[in-house]
Amino acid sequence: MSQVGKPLRIAFLSDTHFVEADDFNYKQWQMALEKAKSTDPDIYLVGGDITNSGSKKEAELFFASIKDINKPVLFVPGNHDIGNKVFEGVEGTITSERIAYYRENFGPDFYAENHHGYQFIMLNSQLFQSGLPEEKEQMSFLKKQLEVEGPKIILIHNPLFLNCVDEPGGNYWNAEPEVRKEILDLLAGKGVVAVLSGHMHKLIVNCTDILHLSCPPTSFGVPEIHLGQGFVVLDVTPSNIHFQLYHVESLYEKP
Numbered sequence: 001m002s003q004v005g006k007p008l009r010i011a012f013l014s015d016t017h018f019v020e021a022d023d024f025n026y027k028q029w030q031m032a033l034e035k036a037k038s039t040d041p042d043i044y045l046v047g048g049d050i051t052n053s054g055s056k057k058e059a060e061l062f063f064a065s066i067k068d069i070n071k072p073v074l075f076v077p078g079n080h081d082i083g084n085k086v087f088e089g090v091e092g093t094i095t096s097e098r099i100a101y102y103r104e105n106f107g108p109d110f111y112a113e114n115h116h117g118y119q120f121i122m123l124n125s126q127l128f129q130s131g132l133p134e135e136k137e138q139m140s141f142l143k144k145q146l147e148v149e150g151p152k153i154i155l156i157h158n159p160l161f162l163n164c165v166d167e168p169g170g171n172y173w174n175a176e177p178e179v180r181k182e183i184l185d186l187l188a189g190k191g192v193v194a195v196l197s198g199h200m201h202k203l204i205v206n207c208t209d210i211l212h213l214s215c216p217p218t219s220f221g222v223p224e225i226h227l228g229q230g231f232v233v234l235d236v237t238p239s240n241i242h243f244q245l246y247h248v249e250s251l252y253e254k255p
Contacts (some may be wrong), residue, residue, distance in 0.1 A: 003227070006116045006117050006174055006237075007090070007235070007236070008042050008043070008115075008116045008118060008235070008236045009039065009040065009041045009042050009233065009234070009235050009236075010041055010043055010044075010045055010153075010233065010234040010235075010236060011036035011037075011039060011041035011043075011044045011045070011231065011233055012040070012044075012045045012047065012196055012215050013029075013032055013033070013036065013044070013045070013046050013047070013048030013215065013218055013230045013231040014046060014049065014138050014157075014158070014199075014215040014216070014217060014231070015047065015049040015078070015184075015198045015199065015201055015215075015216075016028075016029040016046070016049065016050050016051075016062075016217070016218050016219055016221055017050075017051070017052050017058040017080065017158065017217070017219040018050075018051060018052065018058065018219070018222065019051070019052045019053070019221070020056060020061075021061060024219075024251040024252055025052075025218075025219040025220065026061065027251055028218050028219060028229060028248055028249075028250070028251060029065065029135070029218050029219070030065065030153070031218075031248055032194050032218040032229075032230075032231050032246075032248045033065065033066075033069075035231075035246055035248065036231060036233070036246070037069075039246075040203030041071065041167035042071060042115070042116055042119060042150045042176070043071055043072045043073075043074065043116075043120075044066075044069060044073040044074070044127070045073075045074050045120075045196060046073065046074070046076075047075075047076065047155060047156075047157055047196060047198030047199070047214075047215050048075070048076045048078025048079075048080075048081060048156075048157030048198050048199065049067075049079065049080045049081060049157065049199065049217075050062050050075060050078065050080075050081055050106075051080060051081055052080055052133070053080065053100065054080060054081040054101070054102060054105070055105075056079075056097070056104075056105045058090030058139055059105035059106050062084075062106075063068050072113065072115055072123055072185060074113060074120055074155065074241075075122070075155075076107075076109070076110075076122045076123065076124060076125070076156060076157055077102055077106065077109050077124055077126065077154050078126075078158075078198060078199060079093075079094075079126055079157065079159065079199070081102060081106070082094055082098055082099060082102045082126050083095060083098045083099075083122065083126055084126065084172070085125070085126050085128060085129070085130070085158060085172075085175075085176075086129055086130045086131065086145055087100075087103055087129070087169055087170055087171065087172075087176055088169075088176075090172050092126075093115075093132060093232075094126045094127065094132070094136065095132070096132055096193070098125075099124075099127075099132070099134055103251065106166065109124040109127075109134075110123050110124050110127075110138045110141055110142075111123055111250070112141075112148075114148075114150075116149070116229075118151050118152065118153055118193075118236070119145060119150055119151070119152045119153070120149045120151065120152075120154075120155065121142065121145045121146075121152060121153070121154045121155070121203060122154075122155045122156075123133050123138060123142065123154060123155070123156045124138060124156075124157075124235060125156040125158040125175065125197070126157065128158075128164060128175050128176065128179045128183075129175075129178065129179045131175045133218065140173060142183075142186065143186065146186060146187065146190040146192075147190075148208055149191075149216055150164065150191060151158060151191050151192075151193050151238040152190065152191050152192045152193065153193060153194050153195075153236070154187070154192060154194070154195045155196050155197075156195065156196070156197045157197060157198050158173065158174060158197060158199045158213065159173070159174055159175070159195075159197040159199060159200060159204065159212065159214045160174065160175045160180045160183060160184065160195060160197075160212065161174050161175065161180060161206065161212070162200070162204060162206075164206075165180070165181075165184060165208065166207075173195035173200065187210060188209070189228060191238075192210050193210065193211065193236065193238065193241060194210060194211040194212075194213065194236070194241060195210055195211070195212050195213075196214075196236070197212070197213070197214045197215070198214060198215050199214065200222065201216065201217045201220070201221050202214070202216055202243060203215065203216045203230075203232070211241050213234075215230065215231060215232050216228065216229065216230045216231065216232070216245070217229055218230070218231060218248055220250075228247060228248075228250070229248040229249075229250050230245055230246050230248050231245075231246050231248065231249045232244070232245055232246070233246060234239050
Protein backbone atom coordinates (compact mmCIF):
# COMPACT_ATOMS: atom_id res chain seq x y z
CA MET A 1 0.00 0.00 0.00
CA SER A 2 1.40 3.41 -0.91
CA GLN A 3 1.93 6.03 1.73
CA VAL A 4 0.01 9.27 1.41
CA GLY A 5 1.76 12.40 2.63
CA LYS A 6 0.20 14.06 5.65
CA PRO A 7 0.26 17.80 6.35
CA LEU A 8 3.88 18.55 7.15
CA ARG A 9 5.79 21.58 8.47
CA ILE A 10 9.43 21.93 7.46
CA ALA A 11 11.97 24.36 8.89
CA PHE A 12 14.49 24.85 6.10
CA LEU A 13 17.82 26.52 6.91
CA SER A 14 21.00 26.77 4.87
CA ASP A 15 24.51 28.16 4.43
CA THR A 16 25.46 28.40 8.09
CA HIS A 17 29.23 28.60 7.38
CA PHE A 18 30.43 28.36 10.96
CA VAL A 19 33.96 27.71 12.14
CA GLU A 20 34.03 28.35 15.89
CA ALA A 21 31.42 28.43 18.65
CA ASP A 22 32.06 32.12 19.25
CA ASP A 23 31.92 33.35 15.66
CA PHE A 24 28.99 35.39 14.34
CA ASN A 25 27.92 32.70 11.89
CA TYR A 26 27.52 30.11 14.62
CA LYS A 27 25.66 32.53 16.89
CA GLN A 28 23.30 33.45 14.06
CA TRP A 29 22.74 29.73 13.37
CA GLN A 30 21.75 29.31 17.04
CA MET A 31 19.41 32.32 16.78
CA ALA A 32 17.84 30.86 13.65
CA LEU A 33 17.40 27.46 15.29
CA GLU A 34 15.65 28.99 18.28
CA LYS A 35 13.28 30.92 16.03
CA ALA A 36 12.69 27.82 13.90
CA LYS A 37 11.86 25.77 16.98
CA SER A 38 9.15 28.29 17.87
CA THR A 39 7.32 27.41 14.63
CA ASP A 40 6.98 23.78 15.83
CA PRO A 41 8.21 22.05 12.65
CA ASP A 42 7.90 18.32 12.08
CA ILE A 43 11.34 18.16 10.48
CA TYR A 44 14.42 20.33 9.94
CA LEU A 45 16.35 20.51 6.67
CA VAL A 46 19.81 22.07 6.28
CA GLY A 47 20.82 22.86 2.71
CA GLY A 48 24.59 22.57 2.87
CA ASP A 49 27.61 24.78 3.51
CA ILE A 50 27.06 23.88 7.11
CA THR A 51 30.70 24.59 7.83
CA ASN A 52 33.33 26.78 6.26
CA SER A 53 35.86 24.04 5.47
CA GLY A 54 34.25 20.69 6.31
CA SER A 55 36.68 19.93 9.14
CA LYS A 56 36.07 17.36 11.84
CA LYS A 57 35.97 20.12 14.45
CA GLU A 58 33.31 22.01 12.53
CA ALA A 59 31.27 18.82 12.05
CA GLU A 60 31.38 18.15 15.79
CA LEU A 61 30.17 21.69 16.43
CA PHE A 62 27.22 21.13 14.09
CA PHE A 63 26.18 17.89 15.74
CA ALA A 64 26.50 19.44 19.20
CA SER A 65 24.19 22.26 18.09
CA ILE A 66 21.38 19.88 17.04
CA LYS A 67 21.68 17.20 19.73
CA ASP A 68 18.73 18.53 21.73
CA ILE A 69 16.37 18.76 18.76
CA ASN A 70 13.85 15.97 19.17
CA LYS A 71 12.78 16.02 15.53
CA PRO A 72 14.56 14.67 12.43
CA VAL A 73 17.36 16.89 11.10
CA LEU A 74 18.32 16.06 7.52
CA PHE A 75 21.17 17.77 5.69
CA VAL A 76 23.32 17.68 2.58
CA PRO A 77 26.89 18.77 1.82
CA GLY A 78 27.69 22.07 0.16
CA ASN A 79 30.78 23.11 -1.70
CA HIS A 80 32.43 24.38 1.50
CA ASP A 81 31.78 21.00 3.15
CA ILE A 82 32.92 18.71 0.34
CA GLY A 83 34.40 20.69 -2.60
CA ASN A 84 33.32 22.81 -5.56
CA LYS A 85 31.50 21.42 -8.58
CA VAL A 86 33.24 20.70 -11.88
CA PHE A 87 32.32 22.75 -14.94
CA GLU A 88 33.90 23.50 -18.30
CA GLY A 89 37.35 24.99 -17.90
CA VAL A 90 37.31 24.54 -14.11
CA GLU A 91 38.57 21.37 -12.51
CA GLY A 92 36.56 21.65 -9.28
CA THR A 93 37.73 20.68 -5.82
CA ILE A 94 35.47 17.70 -5.09
CA THR A 95 37.44 14.45 -5.03
CA SER A 96 36.86 10.91 -3.81
CA GLU A 97 39.20 11.69 -0.92
CA ARG A 98 37.13 14.70 0.15
CA ILE A 99 33.95 12.64 -0.12
CA ALA A 100 35.46 9.97 2.13
CA TYR A 101 36.50 12.63 4.65
CA TYR A 102 33.00 14.12 4.63
CA ARG A 103 31.44 10.70 5.17
CA GLU A 104 33.79 10.05 8.07
CA ASN A 105 32.76 13.27 9.80
CA PHE A 106 29.13 13.80 8.74
CA GLY A 107 27.82 10.49 7.44
CA PRO A 108 26.52 9.71 3.94
CA ASP A 109 26.52 12.50 1.36
CA PHE A 110 23.40 11.10 -0.32
CA TYR A 111 20.62 9.15 1.38
CA ALA A 112 16.85 9.00 1.83
CA GLU A 113 14.41 8.87 4.73
CA ASN A 114 10.63 8.70 4.90
CA HIS A 115 8.83 11.01 7.30
CA HIS A 116 5.09 11.64 7.52
CA GLY A 117 4.59 9.76 4.27
CA TYR A 118 7.07 11.91 2.30
CA GLN A 119 10.21 10.43 0.81
CA PHE A 120 13.04 12.88 1.50
CA ILE A 121 15.87 12.38 -0.98
CA MET A 122 19.15 14.07 -0.04
CA LEU A 123 21.66 14.48 -2.87
CA ASN A 124 25.25 15.68 -3.18
CA SER A 125 24.93 18.33 -5.90
CA GLN A 126 28.71 18.76 -6.06
CA LEU A 127 28.87 15.31 -7.65
CA PHE A 128 26.83 16.38 -10.67
CA GLN A 129 28.99 16.08 -13.81
CA SER A 130 32.08 15.42 -11.69
CA GLY A 131 33.01 12.22 -13.51
CA LEU A 132 33.74 10.57 -10.17
CA PRO A 133 32.60 6.98 -9.54
CA GLU A 134 30.43 8.29 -6.72
CA GLU A 135 28.39 10.25 -9.28
CA LYS A 136 27.22 7.04 -10.95
CA GLU A 137 26.39 5.55 -7.55
CA GLN A 138 24.30 8.59 -6.68
CA MET A 139 22.43 8.60 -9.99
CA SER A 140 21.57 4.93 -9.57
CA PHE A 141 20.41 5.69 -6.03
CA LEU A 142 18.23 8.57 -7.24
CA LYS A 143 16.53 6.43 -9.89
CA LYS A 144 15.65 3.80 -7.28
CA GLN A 145 14.34 6.40 -4.83
CA LEU A 146 12.10 7.94 -7.47
CA GLU A 147 10.34 4.59 -7.82
CA VAL A 148 9.25 4.70 -4.17
CA GLU A 149 5.52 5.39 -4.02
CA GLY A 150 4.26 8.62 -2.50
CA PRO A 151 5.21 12.32 -2.57
CA LYS A 152 8.87 13.26 -2.59
CA ILE A 153 11.01 16.22 -1.53
CA ILE A 154 14.57 16.56 -2.82
CA LEU A 155 17.27 18.47 -0.97
CA ILE A 156 20.45 19.65 -2.72
CA HIS A 157 22.94 22.48 -2.23
CA ASN A 158 23.44 24.02 -5.69
CA PRO A 159 20.09 24.80 -7.33
CA LEU A 160 19.42 23.07 -10.63
CA PHE A 161 18.72 26.47 -12.19
CA LEU A 162 18.37 30.10 -11.12
CA ASN A 163 15.90 31.65 -13.55
CA CYS A 164 14.88 29.18 -16.26
CA VAL A 165 15.39 25.50 -16.99
CA ASP A 166 17.31 26.09 -20.23
CA GLU A 167 19.73 28.71 -18.90
CA PRO A 168 23.47 28.23 -19.58
CA GLY A 169 25.91 26.75 -17.11
CA GLY A 170 29.62 27.36 -16.97
CA ASN A 171 29.51 29.09 -13.63
CA TYR A 172 29.77 28.48 -9.89
CA TRP A 173 26.05 28.69 -9.07
CA ASN A 174 23.76 26.33 -10.96
CA ALA A 175 23.84 22.79 -12.37
CA GLU A 176 25.29 22.30 -15.84
CA PRO A 177 22.61 22.06 -18.58
CA GLU A 178 23.28 18.43 -19.53
CA VAL A 179 22.95 16.99 -16.03
CA ARG A 180 20.14 19.45 -15.20
CA LYS A 181 18.03 18.12 -18.09
CA GLU A 182 18.82 14.54 -17.13
CA ILE A 183 17.68 15.10 -13.55
CA LEU A 184 14.57 17.10 -14.45
CA ASP A 185 13.56 14.38 -16.92
CA LEU A 186 13.98 11.78 -14.19
CA LEU A 187 11.85 13.79 -11.74
CA ALA A 188 8.95 14.27 -14.15
CA GLY A 189 5.86 12.35 -13.11
CA LYS A 190 7.49 10.83 -10.03
CA GLY A 191 5.54 12.70 -7.36
CA VAL A 192 8.26 15.22 -6.57
CA VAL A 193 6.60 18.24 -4.95
CA ALA A 194 9.72 20.32 -4.25
CA VAL A 195 13.43 20.61 -4.96
CA LEU A 196 14.98 22.63 -2.13
CA SER A 197 18.48 24.12 -2.28
CA GLY A 198 20.80 26.71 -0.78
CA HIS A 199 24.07 28.14 -2.11
CA MET A 200 22.69 31.40 -3.54
CA HIS A 201 22.54 33.23 -0.19
CA LYS A 202 19.15 34.65 -1.09
CA LEU A 203 15.59 33.43 -1.54
CA ILE A 204 14.88 32.25 -5.10
CA VAL A 205 11.55 30.70 -6.09
CA ASN A 206 10.75 29.05 -9.42
CA CYS A 207 7.88 26.77 -10.39
CA THR A 208 7.62 24.19 -13.13
CA ASP A 209 5.40 21.27 -12.16
CA ILE A 210 7.68 21.27 -9.12
CA LEU A 211 8.51 24.02 -6.64
CA HIS A 212 12.21 24.95 -6.88
CA LEU A 213 13.19 27.02 -3.84
CA SER A 214 16.61 28.24 -2.71
CA CYS A 215 16.84 29.23 0.94
CA PRO A 216 18.50 32.41 2.21
CA PRO A 217 21.54 32.00 4.51
CA THR A 218 21.65 32.15 8.28
CA SER A 219 25.23 33.44 8.01
CA PHE A 220 26.03 36.24 5.58
CA GLY A 221 24.89 37.58 2.25
CA VAL A 222 26.84 37.77 -0.97
CA PRO A 223 27.27 41.57 -1.33
CA GLU A 224 25.78 42.05 -4.77
CA ILE A 225 22.67 40.00 -3.97
CA HIS A 226 22.40 40.40 -0.21
CA LEU A 227 18.81 40.47 1.02
CA GLY A 228 19.43 39.61 4.65
CA GLN A 229 19.78 36.47 6.74
CA GLY A 230 16.90 34.11 7.38
CA PHE A 231 15.25 30.76 6.82
CA VAL A 232 12.03 29.38 5.36
CA VAL A 233 9.17 27.43 6.92
CA LEU A 234 7.15 25.34 4.50
CA ASP A 235 3.71 23.88 5.16
CA VAL A 236 3.33 21.00 2.74
CA THR A 237 0.59 18.70 1.53
CA PRO A 238 0.86 16.49 -1.56
CA SER A 239 -1.15 19.10 -3.52
CA ASN A 240 -0.10 22.42 -1.98
CA ILE A 241 2.93 24.20 -0.47
CA HIS A 242 2.82 27.42 1.51
CA PHE A 243 6.10 28.99 2.62
CA GLN A 244 7.04 31.89 4.86
CA LEU A 245 10.36 33.69 5.18
CA TYR A 246 11.71 34.38 8.67
CA HIS A 247 14.35 37.03 9.27
CA VAL A 248 17.43 36.45 11.44
CA GLU A 249 19.20 39.43 12.96
CA SER A 250 22.69 40.06 11.59
CA LEU A 251 25.38 40.38 14.25
CA TYR A 252 27.70 41.77 11.57
CA GLU A 253 25.65 44.96 11.46
CA LYS A 254 25.96 45.69 15.17
CA PRO A 255 28.44 48.41 16.20
